[in-house]
Amino acid sequence: MAEESVLRDDFLRQLISVGEVDILVGLATHNNAKTVGPVVKAIQAGILTYFPRERAAIINADGGSRDGTPDLVTRVSIDDARPAGNLRTLRTLHSISTHYGNGPSGSALRTILAAAELLRAKACAVISPESVNIEPDWISRLLRPIYNENFDLVLPLYRRHKFEGLLMRNVIYPMTRSLYGCRIREPYATEFGFSGRLGSDFVNRDIWSHEMARSGPELPLTVAAMTGGYRLYQSFLGTKAPMDRGSNDLVPALRHTVGALFWSLQPNFAVWSASPNSQPVPTVGPESEVALEPVRVNRKRLRDAFLTGVAELDPVFRSILSPSTLAELQQIAGRSEDDFRYPAELWVKTVYEFAVSYHKSVMSRDHIIQALAPLYRGRMFSFLAENRNGSAEDIEHNIETLCGEFERLRPYLLKMWNGGE
Amino acid sequence: MRDMIVSELTQAMQELARGFAHFLPRLIVMLIIAFVGWVIAYILKVVLRAILRLAQFDKLSESAGAAHLLTQAALPSSTELLSRFGFWVAWLGFLLLGVSVLGIAGLQEHISNFFLFLPRLFVALVIVFFGLLAASFFSRAALLAAVNANLPSPRLLSLSIRTIIIVFVLSMVFEELGVGEQTMLVTFGTAFGAVMLGFAIAFGLGGQRLAQRFLERRFLPGTKEEKEDELPPL
Numbered sequence: 001m002a003e004e005s006v007l008r009d010d011f012l013r014q015l016i017s018v019g020e021v022d023i024l025v026g027l028a029t030h031n032n033a034k035t036v037g038p039v040v041k042a043i044q045a046g047i048l049t050y051f052p053r054e055r056a057a058i059i060n061a062d063g064g065s066r067d068g069t070p071d072l073v074t075r076v077s078i079d080d081a082r083p084a085g086n087l088r089t090l091r092t093l094h095s096i097s098t099h100y101g102n103g104p105s106g107s108a109l110r111t112i113l114a115a116a117e118l119l120r121a122k123a124c125a126v127i128s129p130e131s132v133n134i135e136p137d138w139i140s141r142l143l144r145p146i147y148n149e150n151f152d153l154v155l156p157l158y159r160r161h162k163f164e165g166l167l168m169r170n171v172i173y174p175m176t177r178s179l180y181g182c183r184i185r186e187p188y189a190t191e192f193g194f195s196g197r198l199g200s201d202f203v204n205r206d207i208w209s210h211e212m213a214r215s216g217p218e219l220p221l222t223v224a225a226m227t228g229g230y231r232l233y234q235s236f237l238g239t240k241a242p243m244d245r246g247s248n249d250l251v252p253a254l255r256h257t258v259g260a261l262f263w264s265l266q267p268n269f270a271v272w273s274a275s276p277n278s279q280p281v282p283t284v285g286p287e288s289e290v291a292l293e294p295v296r297v298n299r300k301r302l303r304d305a306f307l308t309g310v311a312e313l314d315p316v317f318r319s320i321l322s323p324s325t326l327a328e329l330q331q332i333a334g335r336s337e338d339d340f341r342y343p344a345e346l347w348v349k350t351v352y353e354f355a356v357s358y359h360k361s362v363m364s365r366d367h368i369i370q371a372l373a374p375l376y377r378g379r380m381f382s383f384l385a386e387n388r389n390g391s392a393e394d395i396e397h398n399i400e401t402l403c404g405e406f407e408r409l410r411p412y413l414l415k416m417w418n419g420g421e
Numbered sequence: 422m423r424d425m426i427v428s429e430l431t432q433a434m435q436e437l438a439r440g441f442a443h444f445l446p447r448l449i450v451m452l453i454i455a456f457v458g459w460v461i462a463y464i465l466k467v468v469l470r471a472i473l474r475l476a477q478f479d480k481l482s483e484s485a486g487a488a489h490l491l492t493q494a495a496l497p498s499s500t501e502l503l504s505r506f507g508f509w510v511a512w513l514g515f516l517l518l519g520v521s522v523l524g525i526a527g528l529q530e531h532i533s534n535f536f537l538f539l540p541r542l543f544v545a546l547v548i549v550f551f552g553l554l555a556a557s558f559f560s561r562a563a564l565l566a567a568v569n570a571n572l573p574s575p576r577l578l579s580l581s582i583r584t585i586i587i588v589f590v591l592s593m594v595f596e597e598l599g600v601g602e603q604t605m606l607v608t609f610g611t612a613f614g615a616v617m618l619g620f621a622i623a624f625g626l627g628g629q630r631l632a633q634r635f636l637e638r639r640f641l642p643g644t645k646e647e648k649e650d651e652l653p654p655l
Binding site for chain 2: 163164165166167168188250251253254257295297301304305308309312313316319360361362363364367370371373374376380
């Protein structure tokens with residue numbers, strides 16, 4: 001039983017007193033006092049509006065906040081949500097907060113999953129405490145397909161600026177789509193819904209002792225759903241909460257996403273090596289909505305980071321990349337700013353060769369992930385240059401082309417994985 | 422006179438024959454020990470090579486940077502080298518054991534000294550291997566961190582860290598082997614102190630603004646690095 005080792009005694013007692021629930025919403029927090037209040041109110045309003053007859057609980061897994069976040073979560077009264085919409089619920093809405101310790105952020109999701117299993121929740125959702133633009137209907141969009149239509153994992157679709165989420169568009173989405181055959185736009189999500197059976201399966205897997213699962217289990221959860229025969233769904237939520245620029249450092253983001261994706265390849269080799277071409281998944285709302293407002297980006301810094309990386313990390317790249325790929329990188333590094341292009345094919349080969357080096361542990365795996373950062377910046381420079389004046393359709397076309405390259409070069413990955421080249 | 426010479430010669434020949442008869446079995450025992458030792462050492466080499474290959478020791482030594490050093494010195498792979506080393510140490514041990522059976526005066530002490538030295542040699546080799554591993558890991562970590570943080574001269578920083586660790590490892594190895602202990606200790610202390618003092622002066626005086634920015638970022642709350650023109654990747 002997963003919950004035996006994860007849940008604290010006092011939290012366990014509170015859960016037992018709740019009994020069973022139909023709906024569970026999890027909130028993983030750590031010093032989110034500034035934003036968590038409106039988020040909890042929106043969650044409550046969503047539950048009261050769309051699931052008035054269901055037994056529901058809000059579970060807050062807190063990582064030791066020192067700004068009173070857990071108090072804010074539990075103190076937000078259900079009455080705060082009622083007057084606004086004249087809402088009535090026939091059931092009690094429980095709100096419980098627990099401290100999951102000072103471990104990595106993945107422990108929070110594990111706590112929520114274990115609580116969901118103990119409460120036998122049918123449909124669960126995880127909401128980011130930083131989603132300040134959350135609307136009550138997000139709860140319905142994430143939970144209805146699970147509760148009413150027996151889907152197992154509902155992932156979000158957002159309206160994004162054309163230059164936001166580039167790691168998702170340039171690596172995570174195309175690579176998961178190519179390898180696991182599911183066209184999921186946001187495989188690494190901060191808001192998502194999951195069924196009780198998927199949550200129960202995932203929390204009881206023997207992965208939690210691994211650093212990668214403990215630090216960022218969101219992507220492994222998506223991969224588990226894609227490879228385990230679960231039913232996936234995409235739901236459009238609206239505009240993604242604006243991110244604090246600089247708060248989302250590249251190397252930790254690479255560890256949680258690209259690292260988790262590379263890590264998932266080994267146990268799922270049998271699946272992705274035999275996976276047919278990708279298929280769309282049921283989706284409600286637009287698959288891709290792009291905002292085109294002008295945005296200030298320091299492109300020179302991106303190119304400089306790439307050039308420094310190629311020049312300084314040569315001994316590291318020699319262990320990771322094939323001689324031909326490295327030679328091509330050195331060649332494009334020598335081009336002028338106007339002629340600089342990091343072509344899709346070369347980018348895909350780079351990513352695949354990094355994945356193989358990660359699999360073969362040619363050096364510390366964390367070092368492999370860190371070494372990708374300057375190359376990613378080079379690719380970003382190229383992407384920004386190519387799509388500077390691009391319309392939403394142009395962006396979508398370029399992403400689709402990149403996905404095609406990832407799918408076309410899958411045999412190349414397979415060949416290297418099996419010891420070729 | 423003639424009889425006396427013949428008698429002396431006969432006696433000498435008899436003593437030589439007796440001595441040889443006395444020595445021959447020991448020689449045969451020595452040869453047997455040497456042969457059995459060779460067989461055991463060979464088996465040990467094969468087993469050791471198989472274990473090291475199974476444990477992917479070549480990969481480990483590659484990530485430690487040892488493989489690169491061996492290639493530059495035109496030596497075989499670390500697995501082959503270590504298994505050959507095991508073979509020679511084992512066979513040499515048996516040879517010395519065989520020689521000791523011959524009972525040649527004065528050799529016993531040297532043989533026992535050699536056997537006493539073996540564990541220290543082994544520990545020294547282990548220190549070298551893990552030292553190279555640590556030097557390679559930390560210098561690469563520093564290189565990657567410096568490149569991703571856009572710090573100036575990442576390779577110099579990485580090389581400095583590698584050099585310091587290797588010097589430290591060498592001083593430990595010489596101390597373990599008992600070679601120039603005092604000299605190595607003083608040399609290491611002086612070199613390490615000089616490098617650290619150099620860094621401190623360079624950081625505090627040469628890189629005054631960098632030091633100030635670093636300390637402010639580290640210890641003053643609310644001081645964030647300017648990243649307003651970077652795009653969030655997720």
